[in-house]
Amino acid sequence: QVQLVESGGGLVQAGGSLRLSCAASGRTFSSYAMGWFRQAPGKEREFVAAVSASGASTYYADSVKGRFTISRDNTKNTVYLQMNSLKPEDTAVYYCAVRLWRTDPYRSGSYEFWGQGTQVTVSS
Numbered sequence: 001q002v003q004l005v006e007s008g009g010g011l012v013q014a015g016g017s018l019r020l021s022c023a024a025s026g027r028t029f030s031s032y033a034m035g036w037f038r039q040a041p042g043k044e045r046e047f048v049a050a051v052s053a054s055g056a057s058t059y060y061a062d063s064v065k066g067r068f069t070i071s072r073d074n075t076k077n078t079v080y081l082q083m084n085s086l087k088p089e090d091t092a093v094y095y096c097a098v099r100l101w102r103t104d105p106y107r108s109g110s111y112e113f114w115g116q117g118t119q120v121t122v123s124s
């Protein structure tokens with residue numbers, strides 16, 4: 001069992017930045033691939049970014065590529081999502097999750113142990 005706690009969300013103007021954090025419990029965090037998803041009101045949950053267990057490989061949705069950066073610090077059991085040049089369409093609840101071994105990083109079905117989410121609101 002892994003517990004995930006997201007933080008860092010808030011209200012920001014378009015063009016601004018936020019850094020989300022996802023703190024994980026457990027001693028084997030460094031063996032977990034991780035991902036970030038988001039869900040806007042009335043929409044399905046969508047993939048944002050993912051990182052391998054070591055941090056060597058990263059994956060991004062086309063909509064955030066070049067603006068968002070996923071990273072992790074295995075000494076702190078934490079994965080981050082740095083979000084720059086935010087747009088109103090980035091407004092959503094952002095979730096982190098643990099990815100199952102050798103699964104497609106882009107699919108929500110590849111993930112388990114979801115956090116409770118953190119709200120990001122970007123005003124125009």
